[in-house]
Amino acid sequence: MVTFRSPHLIRARERIRINGKPISETLFANHFFTVYNKLKKECPEDMPPYFKFLTLLSFHVFLQESVDVAIVEVGIGGEYDVTNVVRHPVVCGISTLDIDHTSVLGSTLPEIAWHKAGILKRNSPAIVSPLCPEALQVVIERASECEVGFTPR
Structure with a gap:
């Protein structure tokens, strides 16, 4: 590994x-x-x-x-990160979110969640840490767009 x-x-x-x-x-x-x-x-x-x-x-x-x-840990964000080139990952994970890299990711947790959820891939399960309701909603919407299933905590 x-x-x-x-x-x-x-x-x-x-x-x-x-x-x-x-x-x-x-x-x-x-x-x-x-x-x-x-x-x-x-x-x-x-x-x-x-x-x-x-x-x-x-x-x-x-x-x-x-x-x-x-x-592979994402560098900044996810959607546009250079590490986001693996087409068929076994699993994708989103850990806790915080206000960071705001010039690139946005200044709110939902904006940051949108970027982080950019790593989700069709047919790859996702593990998502507990998130604030607004950020979780963004991740759920993005997961739905690429048909990724997960159970929010």
Whole structure:
């Protein structure tokens, strides 16, 4: 099992964990330069920003290390987040919401809930933490749009 999450506390490789432990320095460096060199060759004038690069790097690690399960934490929001490229996740989860990243997500919990619910995918069950009624209503509406069933708590 591998996880990709953010932010890291000390080193970037903490974001990619294999079986609960940060990816080794050797594996991180090998995968980092494989991805970096490929990008530099294919699109030297359009290198991705830091978080997008680390996301791409994590997906590369998932594929190259033949993992069975990958848990991917969304960076900011969900709907437009770079991590939101998995078409058929086994399950999607929405944890607690708070007022954060308001310049991108909006300044109210329902606005933030709309972005968070953007990770929901048809035919993938959802786990949703308890939310305030207004935010929960938004998640229910978005889940209905993509035919995702879940039981609100």
